[in-house]
Amino acid sequence: MKRIFIAMSATLLLLIILSVMLFVDENNTVNSGASSPGYYIQIITQSANTYFTKMLKTGAGAMGEELDVYVEFVNIGYRDSEELVAIEQAIYAKVDGIALQAADITKTSDLIKKAEDAGIAVILYENDMFFIPEVASVGSNSYEIGMLAGQMGIEVTDGYAKTVVILNAANNDDESLYKNLKVQGILDVFSNYPNMKIDGIYALDSGMFEVERLTGRILDDHPDVSLIICADERSTPGVAQVLVDAGRVTDVDVVGYGAMLQTLNYIERGVICGSICPDAEAVGSAIVKQLYAKIKGNNISDYYNTQIFAVRAENVNDFRLEPNGK
Amino acid sequence: MESKNDNIGFRRNGKLKYRTWLILFFLLSMGIVLFAGLYIYNSSQLLMRETSQMFDKNNELTEVYNEVQKLQAELETYLSTSSSDSLLSFYEYMGNIGKNVGSLLSNADNSARGVKIKNVSNMIQHYLTLAEDTANAKRGRNTDAYISNYRDTVKINGYISDYIKGIMSGDLTDSAAKYLILRSRMQNATIINYLLLGCICVFAIGAIVVFSREVTKPITRLSDYASEISRGNFDIVIEPSNSGSEIDMLYKVFDLMVINIRDHVNQLQEKRRLERTLHRQKMNNLVMQNALHEAELLALQSQMNPHFIFNTISIGANIAMLQGDDVVRSYLENAADIFRYNLKGLESYATLQEEIDNAVAYMYVLKARFGDSIEFEINTGDDPRALKLAVPHMMLQPIIENAYIHGISGKEEGGRITLHVESSSSYVYVTVSDTGPGMSNETIDALLKGESKRKKPAIGHTTGIGIDNVLRRLRMIFETQDVMDIKCNSAGTRIIFKLPYPAEEGDKYVQRSSG
Numbered sequence: 001m002k003r004i005f006i007a008m009s010a011t012l013l014l015l016i017i018l019s020v021m022l023f024v025d026e027n028n029t030v031n032s033g034a035s036s037p038g039y040y041i042q043i044i045t046q047s048a049n050t051y052f053t054k055m056l057k058t059g060a061g062a063m064g065e066e067l068d069v070y071v072e073f074v075n076i077g078y079r080d081s082e083e084l085v086a087i088e089q090a091i092y093a094k095v096d097g098i099a100l101q102a103a104d105i106t107k108t109s110d111l112i113k114k115a116e117d118a119g120i121a122v123i124l125y126e127n128d129m130f131f132i133p134e135v136a137s138v139g140s141n142s143y144e145i146g147m148l149a150g151q152m153g154i155e156v157t158d159g160y161a162k163t164v165v166i167l168n169a170a171n172n173d174d175e176s177l178y179k180n181l182k183v184q185g186i187l188d189v190f191s192n193y194p195n196m197k198i199d200g201i202y203a204l205d206s207g208m209f210e211v212e213r214l215t216g217r218i219l220d221d222h223p224d225v226s227l228i229i230c231a232d233e234r235s236t237p238g239v240a241q242v243l244v245d246a247g248r249v250t251d252v253d254v255v256g257y258g259a260m261l262q263t264l265n266y267i268e269r270g271v272i273c274g275s276i277c278p279d280a281e282a283v284g285s286a287i288v289k290q291l292y293a294k295i296k297g298n299n300i301s302d303y304y305n306t307q308i309f310a311v312r313a314e315n316v317n318d319f320r321l322e323p324n325g326k
Numbered sequence: 327m328e329s330k331n332d333n334i335g336f337r338r339n340g341k342l343k344y345r346t347w348l349i350l351f352f353l354l355s356m357g358i359v360l361f362a363g364l365y366i367y368n369s370s371q372l373l374m375r376e377t378s379q380m381f382d383k384n385n386e387l388t389e390v391y392n393e394v395q396k397l398q399a400e401l402e403t404y405l406s407t408s409s410s411d412s413l414l415s416f417y418e419y420m421g422n423i424g425k426n427v428g429s430l431l432s433n434a435d436n437s438a439r440g441v442k443i444k445n446v447s448n449m450i451q452h453y454l455t456l457a458e459d460t461a462n463a464k465r466g467r468n469t470d471a472y473i474s475n476y477r478d479t480v481k482i483n484g485y486i487s488d489y490i491k492g493i494m495s496g497d498l499t500d501s502a503a504k505y506l507i508l509r510s511r512m513q514n515a516t517i518i519n520y521l522l523l524g525c526i527c528v529f530a531i532g533a534i535v536v537f538s539r540e541v542t543k544p545i546t547r548l549s550d551y552a553s554e555i556s557r558g559n560f561d562i563v564i565e566p567s568n569s570g571s572e573i574d575m576l577y578k579v580f581d582l583m584v585i586n587i588r589d590h591v592n593q594l595q596e597k598r599r600l601e602r603t604l605h606r607q608k609m610n611n612l613v614m615q616n617a618l619h620e621a622e623l624l625a626l627q628s629q630m631n632p633h634f635i636f637n638t639i640s641i642g643a644n645i646a647m648l649q650g651d652d653v654v655r656s657y658l659e660n661a662a663d664i665f666r667y668n669l670k671g672l673e674s675y676a677t678l679q680e681e682i683d684n685a686v687a688y689m690y691v692l693k694a695r696f697g698d699s700i701e702f703e704i705n706t707g708d709d710p711r712a713l714k715l716a717v718p719h720m721m722l723q724p725i726i727e728n729a730y731i732h733g734i735s736g737k738e739e740g741g742r743i744t745l746h747v748e749s750s751s752s753y754v755y756v757t758v759s760d761t762g763p764g765m766s767n768e769t770i771d772a773l774l775k776g777e778s779k780r781k782k783p784a785i786g787h788t789t790g791i792g793i794d795n796v797l798r799r800l801r802m803i804f805e806t807q808d809v810m811d812i813k814c815n816s817a818g819t820r821i822i823f824k825l826p827y828p829a830e831e832g833d834k835y836v837q838r839s840s841g
Contacts, residue, residue: 004537008354011529015361022368036436040444072441089485092452093445 037070041097041291042090043125043284044074044083050233051260052126052280059284067292087111090120097121097291099138102130121294125287126278136294138286138304140278145231146185148276148310149255153186153196153227156253156273160195161227164218166202166211166239168232182231199225204235211238216246225252233258236275240266259311259319267316274312277319282306344572351537355530362526366519373512380504384497386433387443390426391490393419394450398483401457405464405476416461420454427451439496446489453482544573548580560588614802617795618673636665657694660687664723672719672791672799678747678754678825679713682706685722685745692730699740700730705747712749715825718799724791725758725821733762733819741818756823764814773797773812793821800825 043060045053057073064071074090076082083103090098091114098115102108102124109132112122124132126139153163167180183201190196199222204210215238218225228243230236236256240263243249249271256263256275266272283306293300311319397419404412431447434440457479463472544567554562564581567573643658667684670676676684682704689702706713726743734741741761748755771777773793800809804826813820 004533004540005350005354007529008351008358008533011526012354012357012361015358015365019361019365019368022365022372040441070436070441072438072445085485089445089449089489092449092482092485094448094452095445 037064038068039096039292039295040070040072041099041121041288041295042072042074042086042093042095043287044076044086044090044098044100046076046083046101050258051263052233052258052278055280056125056284056287059281059286060288061284062281063285063288067288069288069292071288084108084111087115091115091118094118095120096295097123099123099125099287099291101125102127102132105130105132108132121291123287123290123294123300125283136290136300136302136304138290139283139306140308141305142181143185143188144305145257145276145278145308146180146182146187147189148185148308149182149229149231149257150186150189150196152255152274152276152310152312153229153253154189154193156255157196157227159193161197161253162222162225163190163196163198163227163229164200164202164222164225165198166204166214166218166228166230166232166235168204168235186229204232211235212242215239215242219246219248219252227253227255229255231257231276233260233263236260236272237262237266240271244271264311264316264320267311267313270313274310277309277311279307279309347541351533355533358526358530362522366522369515369519373508373515376504377508380497380501380508383439384494384501386426386430387490387493387497390423390430390450391487391494393423393426394453394483394486394490397423397454397457398479401460401476401479404461405472408464413461416457420458423450423454427454439493439500442489442493442496446486446493449482449486449489453479453486456482544577548573548576551580551584555584555587560584560591610802610805613798617798617802620795633669636662636669639665653694657691660690660694663687664691667723668720670719674719675716675803676719676721677713678715678717678756679706681717681719681722682713682745682747684720685726688723688726689743696740699738700734701740701742703742703744703746705745707747707749709747709749709754711827712747712754715754715827717825718796718803720791721796721800721823722756722758724796725793728793729758729760729762729819729821732765733760737762752827754823754825754827756825757820759818759820761818764816764819765812767814770812770814774810 041064043056045056060071060073063069072095074086076086083100084107087098087100087108088111091111098120100108100122108130112132112135115122122135124135124137124139127137153161163186165183165186167182180201187198190198200218202214202218204214211232211234214235215228218228219242228239230239233256236254236258237260239256240254243252243254254266254272256266256272257277259275259277263272263275267275286304286306290300290304309319397416400412400416400419403409404416427447427450430443434443434447456475460472460475460479463469463475547565547567551562551564562584564577564584566581567577639658639662643655643662646652646654646658664684664687667680667687686704689704692700693702722745726745729743734743743761744757744759746757746759748757774797776794776798797810800823801807806826809824811822811824813822
């Protein structure tokens, strides 16, 4: 008799525990995310699918959690107007801070001023094309990137190459392109090697598909080109693919940028000689850190440089396992 | 009056009462079913709530979106027509939107969606301020200001619309993903609930079956005991139930009842046995009386007056003594002794010694009458206890008389009659044997069974008392059939009395003999 009652009591207890667990689970679900962050910032990014953006988000998210800052990523297209709209929406949304890559100088400067007038902290990141005065910047040093890319080009061509440089730039007039810090870095390195010549500098101004057309044109315009330095992450695999399709892999060496999976695969297969890769996670982390300091009213430096890595066939597998090679 | 423990469901020995077991069982069963139902209901409700929350959030946002569009339309109407109705509607929408935006902000959490809701709420609040400024500028006839503000409201309205559409688009995507998750959870929950329900049903049925069996088992066993008793078996052993409840008490009481019934039945049986013994004794007494009456009748039939004969013989003995004839005197004295002994009556008892003395006197008379043709031999042993044994009066003399009349008297050469007494620890054996022709086995059987045909006493008999009379009286007195045996062969007849000693001193024989 007692055994029946013990079994029944155990069953009842189990059901009560299940009911309580259901209730607790429900309350936890309702109350999840209840903690309110201290500050709320927006990071406006282009091309959400690049390796750089993903790692940037990782670094920013981790630092946001550490500093109790909610980080919202606003992904925009490649039109400059989209960034301006995003900045204006952020101002009306009354965020505490905005991080962006400048799409131009005039309009962006106006909106940054409008944001700062509304008490919103603004910084720029990975900004190597449009200099906006009095706005702090975070990211890898573009000049240094250019130097590393040039150095890698010298190494793979033994100091004898006809080089074409591809940049991601909205304004593609020759004068401004030569003022680009990355190009400056390349030129400075090449200046010590008389047989290293730059035959042309090309700018990609819209979308992924531009690269195929542009690379084809480069091969047509410069049939004796032996080195292509691509300073745009999204375009690097595209350049390699065009060379493969054209059967010019053995003729033309490619130095790329970034660490997209396709880029790493091409490096492994020897199509791309190497790639210059910024520490995107450190950039994301620095964005949040600098914005947080600025929101709190602290003075921050105008430039915050992050590390740069050179990915080659020798270390590509290590880089694949630990994206920044750390 | 129930004790305090009884009131709270315990027996005095600290065990639960049967009623308490039953109440507990039903309460636990109800609890299990209740909580199982509650769990199933709540899990279903949880999923339904999540589903409805998903749509509620979207509806809330849709309502705000529609109201913002209507507000913009009313603002445009007012700016272009200065319609007071439009202005009233404009303010009405402003109030509604303000409330809804407040609700959106208060409900917004810190998830990605919640942050977007905060963003759009802040935009709407900015938009409302700008729209109100625009309307005020119109009312203040500040044309440049309201035109400029209107442009901004159009731009911000576009931002708001795009933003809300973005959120809704995200919601739609999330809803689709969430729907798949919810559907999967619903399917899992349904399976789990069915399993739970099935398990609970099986468990409840099992518990009911086991519990009812446990509850009825001692009662069924008690019923079997009762059935056994009803068949007359009072010797069954009632095993205690050990169920720790009122059933224990029932078992104890039932056991006590069985013991009482058994004692009562034993008493009844003893009473019946005693009644039967008494009845048998009464019957024996009646038979005894009948035998005595028969003996007396036979004595009367002898048509002799024993007192007259005794007196006559006594006088003859005295005369013989006076004349100095000792032989005649001895003869007459022995004859007188025989008659005197006869006068005591058959209903009295005598010791075996007295019976032997009477037999000796009778033998003397016979010897005097028939001379050397008859020989007597007497061996009485030396056990005084045997000689003091109480025996029926006139037991031996008729036997000796029979031995002479039916045994020896018919033989020309004469014969011998022997009286022999010997004893064991339990019996006294008295043997009267003669050297006569004996008797047939049929006669012996008839005599021992008491079935011999009653005949008139033969000529020469002293009392007319036969063997059958002696036998009946012996059996009645000693209350056993095995008191006499008759053995015959070519050498003669032997009648053997087997007389048991009384069980205790002062037994009924001694008392009778003394009386």
